[in-house]
Amino acid sequence: GIQVEQSPPDLILQEGANSTLRCNFSDSVNNLQWFHQNPWGQLINLFYIPSGTKQNGRLSATTVATERYSLLYISSSQTTDSGVYFCAVEAGNQFYFGTGTSLTVIP
């Protein structure tokens, strides 16, 4: 299967700070998605981004498929951004998840 590595594994931010989360993957993929798992365990789809750049409010993401990585940017972080951020890639109808970046935003 495809290996998905996320960094950093843990991140603590002061409210209002910016951050960049990285996702590296080991092979060509058809699909890449970023998810946020909130402290209650719910998984929320943030971006579907197999290539290019997308923005949604304070969040944006960039995927460079030829170099097999994706970045998730969080600007002006808020306490509600806390949780675990997962990158998932799809190839051959199967999704492979990274182990996530655990983000804690402190007021």
Added chain:
Amino acid sequence: NAGVTQTPKFQVLKTGQSMTLQCAQDMNHEYMSWYRQDPGMGLRLIHYSVGAGITDQGEVPNGYNVSRSTTEDFPLRLLSAAPSQTSVYFCASSYGDGGPEQYFGPGTRLTVT
């Protein structure tokens, strides 16, 4: 739309017992899948289905069975529960071929003693 629903939310089983985790979606999605999430790990794919009557194995299929008789439902069966199957189980669905977006259910927390 209710989205993706899962029942039960919590379950405790004894080793050797069997049970079925239910998953249903009302978005007419073709693709459905089951994942397990263990502490400190990402989600791992157990089984998936690209449409009614079609199922296939994911990364960690051993000890689990699935069937897909309708577009809406995708139950996951544990045939003989083992402590190693203690986990949180998520069901997900999407329009097709795993994309463009996956929608997840709220999860089932299973403990096997």
